[in-house]
Amino acid sequence: MFEFMATPMAVPSTARSNVSARDTRVESAAGASRSSKTTFSAATESRQRLYPSIGNPHYLVLAKRRQIFAEWIGQIAGDNLRVLDVGGRVQPYRPLLGIRVAQYVALDPVATEMVDLVGAGEQIPVESDLFDVVFCTQVLQLVDDPAVVIDEIYRVLRPGGSFLLSVPSSSPRFADSDGWRFLPPALRTLLRTFSHVIIMPEGGTISGFFRTINSYLYIFARRPLLTKALGFTLFPALNIAGLMLDRFSNGNDSYAVNYSVLAIK
Numbered sequence: 001m002f003e004f005m006a007t008p009m010a011v012p013s014t015a016r017s018n019v020s021a022r023d024t025r026v027e028s029a030a031g032a033s034r035s036s037k038t039t040f041s042a043a044t045e046s047r048q049r050l051y052p053s054i055g056n057p058h059y060l061v062l063a064k065r066r067q068i069f070a071e072w073i074g075q076i077a078g079d080n081l082r083v084l085d086v087g088g089r090v091q092p093y094r095p096l097l098g099i100r101v102a103q104y105v106a107l108d109p110v111a112t113e114m115v116d117l118v119g120a121g122e123q124i125p126v127e128s129d130l131f132d133v134v135f136c137t138q139v140l141q142l143v144d145d146p147a148v149v150i151d152e153i154y155r156v157l158r159p160g161g162s163f164l165l166s167v168p169s170s171s172p173r174f175a176d177s178d179g180w181r182f183l184p185p186a187l188r189t190l191l192r193t194f195s196h197v198i199i200m201p202e203g204g205t206i207s208g209f210f211r212t213i214n215s216y217l218y219i220f221a222r223r224p225l226l227t228k229a230l231g232f233t234l235f236p237a238l239n240i241a242g243l244m245l246d247r248f249s250n251g252n253d254s255y256a257v258n259y260s261v262l263a264i265k
């Protein structure tokens with residue numbers, strides 16, 4: 001397991017099996033059963049973000065993001081990919097790379113069995129031009145200065161490497177540190193050093209409307225039992241309505257609630 005280092009370090013070039021690396025960490029942890037439980041819940045959370053159920057209040061953006069990311073990842077050339085996940089405590093999009101990963105490094109300020117480097121995206125403790133792919137999904141709204149994180153990601157990405165980003169443009173504040181929302185012009189400014197940038201809304205304006213109602217309900221439900229009940233009733237109904245009616249957005253994304261971005265260095 002990598003430790004946070006104040007000075008840049010080179011991530012060892014030897015390809016390692018992520019499964020065996022993670023197993024080793026779990027086995028060597030002091031409280032084995034607690035560690036396994038933590039890893040299990042992070043893995044479950046990761047799966048639910050990649051394959052959300054129709055009763056998930058965030059289904060509309062999560063399902064769309066999977067579709068967009070799967071297509072972009074399919075266009076990335078090569079095997080033996082070196083991948084960095086900034087804010088990688090949960091790694092929903094890792095399975096989309098399949099067996100093409102030589103090394104997967106998760107950086108997060110919160111240390112768990114899933115995290116390889118404990119640290120922040122503002123100061124990534126690795127050498128420059130190292131990674132083929134960098135993920136940073138639903139993290140940028142939480143950092144102090146998104147431009148600093150983007151510049152660090154640019155630095156550690158190899159020339160021609162792919163940066164997959166997802167950011168909220170409109171959503172309730174889900175955490176105390178939740179300080180930013182992002183729209184396409186600002187994303188283009190933040191990513192101006194990249195040679196090629198594609199910005200895709202995770203659903204159009206109509207999908208955004210239904211996801212917003214779900215977010216409100218989720219916030220006001222408060223009690224777990226009520227949230228659970230909504231997961232069998234209103235959440236799926238609103239998700240299905242959003243799915244079916246979004247075609248009438250006709251490409252209008254003025255109220256898209258989340259964006260996926262592919263930026264090539």
Ligand SMILES: C[S@@+](CC[C@H](N)C(=O)[O-])C[C@H]1O[C@@H](n2cnc3c(N)ncnc32)[C@H](O)[C@@H]1O
Pocket residue numbers: 049086087088089090091092107108109110119120121122136137138139142143144
């Ligand atoms: C909403 S979760 C997103 C997790 C995952 N990337 C996903 O898409 O599901 C945000 C993550 O970003 C991490 N985070 C917060 N501030 C960060 C920072 N400055 N640098 C890197 N990660 C950060 C949090 O600890 C958390 O794991």
